[in-house]
Amino acid sequence: MLFKDFIFNYKSCLHCLLKKKEFFLFGKRIFLLPYKYISSYLNDLLKNINIDKQFSLEDKSFDGLLKYFDCDKSSFVHGYSKFYLQELEKFKKLEINILEFGIHFGGSQAAFSKYFSKANIIGVDKNPYFKKFYSKKIRSLYCDVSDRNSLKFLKSYLDIKLDVIIDDASHIPDHQLITFIETFDLLKSKGIYVVEELDVFKSLPEGYNPNLEIESSDLRNFLHHLNNQNFQNVKKYIKNHEILDKINKIEWVKIFRGNYEINGKNVSEIAFIKKI
Secondary structure (H helix, E strand, O other), rough: OHHHHHHHHHHHHHHHHHHHOHHHHHHHHHHHHHHHHHHHHHHEEEEEOOOOOOOOOOOOOOOHHHHHOOOOOOOOOOOOOOHHHHHHHHHOOOOEEEEEOOOOOHHHHHHHHHHOOOOEEEEEEEEEEEEEEEEOOEEEEEOOOOHHHHHHHHHHOOOEEEEEEEEOOOHHHHHHHHHHHHHHEEEEEEEEEEOOOHHHEEEEEEEHOOOOOOOOHHHHHHHHHHHOOOOOOOHHOOOHHHHHHHHHEEEEEEEEOOOOOOOEOOEEEEEEEOOO
């Protein structure tokens, strides 16, 4: 982790805790976060797999890399790899910037880094310090996607426009919604925004909808209308003005379904949104 990124992560986390008046956690994190940074730095030196070095792998396809780095986007789990290739293959040899919400050991960022070899990768998470892989091309930043202040803090720090944004974070509809609203404009023209597990809240309520309060997802409904080319009539069905304001910036929406089932229902719904 770059030291300047740690300083941002430190300030961002403490700033958001103060905003939420979580003073006890604020006091703990003042001392805990420097320890996490030092631990992360030592892990990168001594423990984590340095993917910038040569490594032996027979299957260097995108799906093969996802499997190698134990990422659930592979055909072993959700089966998203074929959709990513379909929509992002054009970027393979280009110098691009990819930001992904959700680090979870860093397998996804590692696979993107090796396949899109000229890409700069940014992983974003509430805990950006714990991962299994290291690369000079991968940055790790803090953000709590449940908190709009945290998303705004992240936006103010980023000094680059992005070619691809992937939301593979909490999968909670309200979090997906505010992440889309706050960060879609960070995309370059013709950039791609991706949302994974759009409907998992229906099939796994204990993890994503514990009080059964969420009956539908505003973002999912919005994207399905646009996927059906219902650009003109979407205002009849969607009342959230913040996402309606994005319509004129969207060229198309494509929604696919992968392979993974929970409670007998397929939860591998993924959306790709192209910016005009």
